[in-house]
Amino acid sequence: MLAKRIIPCLDIDRGRVVKGIKFGDVQDAGDPVEVARRYDQQGADELVFLDITASAEARPILFQTVEQVAEQIYIPLTVGGGVRTCADVRALLSAGADKVSINTGAVENPDFVTEAGDRYGVQGIVVAIDAKRVSKKKENPRWEVFTHGGRKATGIDAVEWAVKMVQKGAGELLLTSMDRDGTKQGYDVEFLKAVTDAVPVPVVASGGVGTLEHLYEGFAKGGADAVLAASIFHQGTFTVAEAKQFLADKGVRVRI
C-alpha cells in the first residue's frame, strides 16, 4: 500500500532558501542545493521548491537553481512560483521538475490548469492554494483564496476553489494556511479536513508545523496524503528520519 509522504519545502528568494512567518519577515535558511541534498539523504519522500516572490515580482522562476537542485536529488521535485503558461510548465519540466505548482496563474485563468494537464498529464499539475480564515467566531468556518504570495485577496471560497481546480484537472492540491504559516501552532486541520473530504485527488498539508505531533495531526485529523514542513527541518529541530520514525510509531504508514 501507498505510504504517506513527508515533504520538506524550500521557499526560494533570489537564489537562497528562506523562511517567512505568515508570508512576511523572511530569514535566510541556506543554499538550495545543499539543503536539497541533505533532505534527500535523510529520506525525504519529495521536495517542494517555491520561488516565493516570482509572481509578485512578475519574473520567471530561477531555472538554473531548479536544474542544480534536480541534479542533486533522486526523489521527485515539485516547483512553483510564477507559472502562468504552458511554456513555463514545459521549461520547468525540462529543467528537472517532476511536477509544477500553479497558484496565481490558476486564479487568473482557471482553464490554464486544464490546458497544462491535457498537455503534460494531470499527475504533473499541482494547484497550490494559499488561504486565510475569514469567518468570525461562531460562524460556519470559511476560508478565502489569496494570490501573489499571499499579497492579494481574491474573494474566492477556498473549499469551492479546491473542488473547481480538481474539475479543471489538478492532479494534486497543496494547501497552505496563511494564518498558521511559520507560527509553529500546527496545521489548520479544520481547513484540511474540509478540502480532503471534498476532493478525490491527493492533498498536501502546509503551514504551521512546529512539532512532530503536528505532522501526525495532518494525517490523522486533516486526512492529508502528504505533509509539508519547512522550519522544523531547516532549523534542525528534527531530521526527516526522526519525523518518519515518530509517525511510524504512531501507526502511520511511511517509507523507512
Add this chain to the structure above:
Amino acid sequence: MTAIGVVDYGMGNLHSLGKALERVAPDQRIVVSYDPEELLKCDRLVLPGVGGVRACMNELKRLELNQMVTEAAGRVPLLGICLGMQVLLEWSDENNGVPALGLFPGKVVRFPDPPAAGIDGQRLKVPHMGWNRITQTRPHPIWAGVPDDSWFYFVHSYHAQPKYKKHTLGTADYVHTFAAAIARDNIVAFQCHPEKSQAVGMQVLANFANWSP
C-alpha cells in the same frame, strides 16, 4: 564506447533520467535524442514518458519514433518507464482510447474513479501518487541487488493490464493488485520512476545498463 539512447519526444523529465543514467553507467555514452537514426545506433534504449497517451503517441508518430522503437525492441535491450511502459501495450483507455505500440498483448486501464476505499478503510485517491512497494513475481536480471518489496515512486492514474500473466515481473497494491513491472525477451518496463526512487531505483537502472539478454 557503448551508448544508451533516451528517446526524447518532448514529454517528460529527461534531465533527471539522463543524470541518473550517467551516474549508474559512467563508462557508457548517454544519447538523448529524437533522431530515429541516431537512436538506432545505440546499444540499448530507454523510452520514458509523462503526460497523456494521445499526445505521446502523436509525437512518437510525428517524429517517426514509433517504428524505431518497435524495430529496436527486436534487437536491443529496451526499458520503458511510466507512460513509456503504457505505450508498449496494445491499447490505452486514456483520452477516450488510443491504440499504442503493441509490444505486449493487453491494455491500459484507469484506476476505479471515484476510488474505492482501501484495505484500511481510508479513502484512496487518483492519481496513485507516492511511494509504494513492488513485490517481485518472478526472477529477472533487472532485480539483481533489489530487495523484494522495495519502495518505488509512482505517479499515475492508469495502469497496464498485460494479457499474459507470464509478462508480469512485479506487482504493487493500490485499489487492487496491478502490474508495476513487465518484461519479455529483451524488453523490461516499469510503471514507477526508477530515476526518482533513490538507491533501489539506481540499482534497477544500473542493472538495465549492464543487462545482456
